[in-house]
Amino acid sequence: MDECIMQLEHATVRRSGVPILDDISFQVKRNEHVAIIGPNGAGKSTLVQLLSEEIHPLYSPRTKRILFGKAKWEVLSLRAHLGIVSQSLQYLCNSSYKGWEIVISGFFSSIGLDFHHHCNDRQMQKMEETMHRYDAWHLRDKQMNRMSSGEARRILLARANVHDPQVMLLDEAVSNLDFPSRSQYRSTLEQLDREGKTIILATHELSEIIPAINRIVVMQHGRIVADGPKREILNEQLLSEVYQTKVFIDEREGLFSAWC
Numbered sequence: 001m002d003e004c005i006m007q008l009e010h011a012t013v014r015r016s017g018v019p020i021l022d023d024i025s026f027q028v029k030r031n032e033h034v035a036i037i038g039p040n041g042a043g044k045s046t047l048v049q050l051l052s053e054e055i056h057p058l059y060s061p062r063t064k065r066i067l068f069g070k071a072k073w074e075v076l077s078l079r080a081h082l083g084i085v086s087q088s089l090q091y092l093c094n095s096s097y098k099g100w101e102i103v104i105s106g107f108f109s110s111i112g113l114d115f116h117h118h119c120n121d122r123q124m125q126k127m128e129e130t131m132h133r134y135d136a137w138h139l140r141d142k143q144m145n146r147m148s149s150g151e152a153r154r155i156l157l158a159r160a161n162v163h164d165p166q167v168m169l170l171d172e173a174v175s176n177l178d179f180p181s182r183s184q185y186r187s188t189l190e191q192l193d194r195e196g197k198t199i200i201l202a203t204h205e206l207s208e209i210i211p212a213i214n215r216i217v218v219m220q221h222g223r224i225v226a227d228g229p230k231r232e233i234l235n236e237q238l239l240s241e242v243y244q245t246k247v248f249i250d251e252r253e254g255l256f257s258a259w260c
């Protein structure tokens with residue numbers, strides 16, 4: 001049986017007194033890939049933040065969060081297993097650090113380098129290789145706060161991968177990328193799949209869901225309302241109900257697109 005590497009049971013998150021996630025249970029097995037979809041405000045980013053311990057569930061005797069077999073983590077040790085791309089991280093990285101400093105800081109789970117971070121030759125080489133892979137090497141000496149949002153997103157993708165994490169948590173990772181960069185990003189997801197990584201992505205962009213991602217979780221109003229194989233879940237009736245408007249779905253060469 002495949003090992004469960006991420007497990008949430010009965011997790012509730014409140015913000016400003018309002019339940020944002022409502023009694024969520026969610027498990028991911030090693031090498032399983034999951035796409036989380038749902039309307040704006042459904043709770044997708046909050047679920048991803050729970051998995052990266054950016055936020056915590058409310059205490060209840062039934063609530064569990066077990067990540068890589070452990071209920072308690074020192075957050076920097078946990079982050080060594082994760083590659084994270086999100087809007088909130090991009091905001092934090094919007095600094096005077098140069099592109100290469102942000103990428104290499106993925107080894108230290110920091111934002112940029114501090115006086116106590118010492119990069120060895122292997123880390124420098126991995127940083128360079130990863131920046132080439134994301135077509136970001138030309139941005140190495142550019143300050144983050146002088147980059148376009150698409151350029152900064154490429155730097156974040158490289159940072160998320162540089163330390164070879166087990167799980168990629170990608171929240172709207174393609175937003176602001178141009179068409180060729182999206183295609184390149186899909187190739188990277190395929191490469192991550194071949195390397196045996198687990199991919200968890202939250203997205204509005206169905207074309208980001210590469211054929212290797214077969215499980216779709218649908219969220220609405222802070223709850224998981226559907227969870228299953230892609231071809232069962234990506235149907236017009238279900239999505240029209242969740243988005244409360246007529247949704248059309250198309251499939252081409254194993255990739256889906258939706259519009260209304």
Ligand SMILES: Nc1ncnc2c1ncn2[C@@H]1O[C@H](COP(=O)(O)OP(=O)(O)OP(=O)(O)O)[C@@H](O)[C@H]1O
Nearest residue numbers: 015016020038039040041042043044045046047202
């Ligand atoms: N810091 C906060 N304080 C109060 N409410 C918040 C906070 N952050 C998020 N929320 C609310 O939590 C709900 C879920 O937000 P979340 O970002 O998880 O949704 P999402 O499904 O990722 O949305 P989107 O598709 O728009 O990115 C939203 O109603 C949002 O307004």
